[in-house]
Amino acid sequence: MTERYLILEDGSAFKGEGFGSGATTTGQVVFNTSMTGYQQIVTNQIYHNQIIVFSQPTIGSTGITHDSYESILPTAKGMVVRDLASISKNRHRRLSLDEFLKQNNIPGISGIDTRYLIRKLRQTGTIKGSIVDVADDHAFDQLNATVLTNQQVAQVSTPKPYPNPNTGRNVVVVDFGLKNGILRQLSKRNCNVTVLPWSATAEEISNLDPDGVILSTGPGSPFDMPNSVLEMIQDIQSKMPLFAIGLGHELFALANNAEVTEMASEHHGANHPIRRIITNQVIFAAEGQGYAIDPKSVDRDQLIITHIDLINGTVQGLRHRDYPAFSVQFFPDAAPGPDDAIDIFDEFVEILDGNRE
Amino acid sequence: MAKAVVDAMAMQRALTRITYEIIEHNKGIDDLVILGVKTRGFYLAQRIANRLKQLEGTEIPVGELDISMYRDDIEHDSKETDPKVTAENVDFSVEGKKVILVDDVLYTGRTIRAALSAIIDMGRPESINLAILVDRGHRELPIRADFVGKNIPSSQKERIRVSVEEIDGRDAVDIIHK
Numbered sequence: 001m002t003e004r005y006l007i008l009e010d011g012s013a014f015k016g017e018g019f020g021s022g023a024t025t026t027g028q029v030v031f032n033t034s035m036t037g038y039q040q041i042v043t044n045q046i047y048h049n050q051i052i053v054f055s056q057p058t059i060g061s062t063g064i065t066h067d068s069y070e071s072i073l074p075t076a077k078g079m080v081v082r083d084l085a086s087i088s089k090n091r092h093r094r095l096s097l098d099e100f101l102k103q104n105n106i107p108g109i110s111g112i113d114t115r116y117l118i119r120k121l122r123q124t125g126t127i128k129g130s131i132v133d134v135a136d137d138h139a140f141d142q143l144n145a146t147v148l149t150n151q152q153v154a155q156v157s158t159p160k161p162y163p164n165p166n167t168g169r170n171v172v173v174v175d176f177g178l179k180n181g182i183l184r185q186l187s188k189r190n191c192n193v194t195v196l197p198w199s200a201t202a203e204e205i206s207n208l209d210p211d212g213v214i215l216s217t218g219p220g221s222p223f224d225m226p227n228s229v230l231e232m233i234q235d236i237q238s239k240m241p242l243f244a245i246g247l248g249h250e251l252f253a254l255a256n257n258a259e260v261t262e263m264a265s266e267h268h269g270a271n272h273p274i275r276r277i278i279t280n281q282v283i284f285a286a287e288g289q290g291y292a293i294d295p296k297s298v299d300r301d302q303l304i305i306t307h308i309d310l311i312n313g314t315v316q317g318l319r320h321r322d323y324p325a326f327s328v329q330f331f332p333d334a335a336p337g338p339d340d341a342i343d344i345f346d347e348f349v350e351i352l353d354g355n356r357e
Numbered sequence: 358m359a360k361a362v363v364d365a366m367a368m369q370r371a372l373t374r375i376t377y378e379i380i381e382h383n384k385g386i387d388d389l390v391i392l393g394v395k396t397r398g399f400y401l402a403q404r405i406a407n408r409l410k411q412l413e414g415t416e417i418p419v420g421e422l423d424i425s426m427y428r429d430d431i432e433h434d435s436k437e438t439d440p441k442v443t444a445e446n447v448d449f450s451v452e453g454k455k456v457i458l459v460d461d462v463l464y465t466g467r468t469i470r471a472a473l474s475a476i477i478d479m480g481r482p483e484s485i486n487l488a489i490l491v492d493r494g495h496r497e498l499p500i501r502a503d504f505v506g507k508n509i510p511s512s513q514k515e516r517i518r519v520s521v522e523e524i525d526g527r528d529a530v531d532i533i534h535k
Binding site: 277278279280304306322323324347350351354 | 385
């Protein structure tokens with residue numbers, strides 16, 4: 001193992017050992033509090049441009065498995081862990097996390113005091129950082145000079161439409177940085193899916209004659225998306241059932257005049273308590289968000305708040321008053337995390353069936 | 358032989374979806390009242406009212422329509438005589454209200470026809486909409502539901518049994534082959 005450093009924009013440096021790719025990398029440093037699911041986390045496209053710090057102290061102990069890819073080509077910028085597990089392969093495939101990161105050109109660093117680092121990140125909020133070989137002035141200059149792209153969605157979304165064939169219900173998924181879990185849940189429910197690029201227009205969607213539309217999760221800020229996306233949502237929600245997740249939820253909120261604000265510190269973890277208002281039940285779900293909807297900004301004549309985060313009070317779910325259009329901020333497909341909310345996909349297909357009959 | 362076709366989770370979701378559809382359809386919940394047909398229709402009506410209260414913070418009046426000669430082990434829609442429905446136990450007016458009529462199973466439509474007469478005898482509502490947990494087909498009257506939990510196309514040789522937590526100890530819909 002080679003000595004490497006994690007350096008942060010505020011001038012601090014952490015010494016550790018490199019694993020995965022040996023490349024120099026720069027991204028926003030965020031932390032994830034999930035106890036399990038590092039493979040699903042690092043392959044989730046919401047981490048495009050981000051270096052992920054894991055609060056779970058040992059990472060890598062179950063290797064890489066076929067069932068846990070959330071994208072084909074992960075675009076996270078790095079992994080920061082306390083201990084990299086020494087036993088790191090599993091019976092399904094002889095591939096370790098270290099080898100996987102090397103194949104995908106993602107650097108990792110271990111031996112970091114992640115408890116201290118996360119406490120610090122809670123203070124500073126999300127800041128830029130780099131994994132480098134030498135923590136000298138040059139490295140800090142490079143870090144400070146790096147401007148991260150705000151075209152994340154365009155970089156991770158599919159450039160062309162593609163099918164996920166099945167027979168039964170016909171669903172269009174608009175890909176803002178799709179998480180495979182969404183397609184997995186639709187496959188289980190016999191949906192014939194067409195995935196369209198993020199820039200799909202209402203006309204392109206309608207031409208496929210879908211029973212319903214899903215707006216996927218994705219990386220970055222909803223404010224970096226052009227107005228045409230909001231216009232597409234306003235048009236589609238009045239025509240067919242719509243279900244929006246993550247970034248899709250933030251865009252659905254903006255399209256319906258709610259206010260979205262950047263959170264002081266991003267929220268990533270698999271264990272967030274959320275109240276489902278209609279039945280007054282508490283469910284636990286995985287969250288991964290840097291932006292949140294202010295409940296006070298929601299126009300009650302237009303939208304109904306359906307889910308609320310019990311820790312920070314942010315809006316976790318919305319529904320349109322006039323149309324069968326709804327959204328959740330969290331990951332209903334879990335992967336990783338508790339599957340308390342997985343039946344939202346059943347809710348969606350039952351709406352489609354009701355409309356067809 | 359009984360076969361479960363709707364489990365507790367699916368029943369919860371169906372009631373949740375019906376609740377949202379009621380809000381969509383009525384553009385809110387102003388002037389809404391809910392009438393459930395005894396016995397299980399009334400419990401379903403209460404659950405929809407509870408959901409509306411959770412979402413909108415407003416208590417919606419819920420009434421129970423009595424069905425005469427009702428016995429637990431006999432189909433509502435008996436082939437021999439049409440059921441009689443009375444609104445004697447409803448303690449609010451339906452005059453000018455938007456009524457949501459709730460029952461568990463929609464079959465021949467004869468119970469609903471009788472329920473409509475009983476409601477109209479009470480006063481002149483602005484509108485009446487029908488919410489049904491299970492539509493099993495085989496209508497004998499020109500009646501359809503506005504809000505349907507689940508369509509279960511069935512044979513007339515079968516029976517549909519709806520169980521609710523409040524009196525049956527479980528939420529489920531079963532098909533029973535006679």
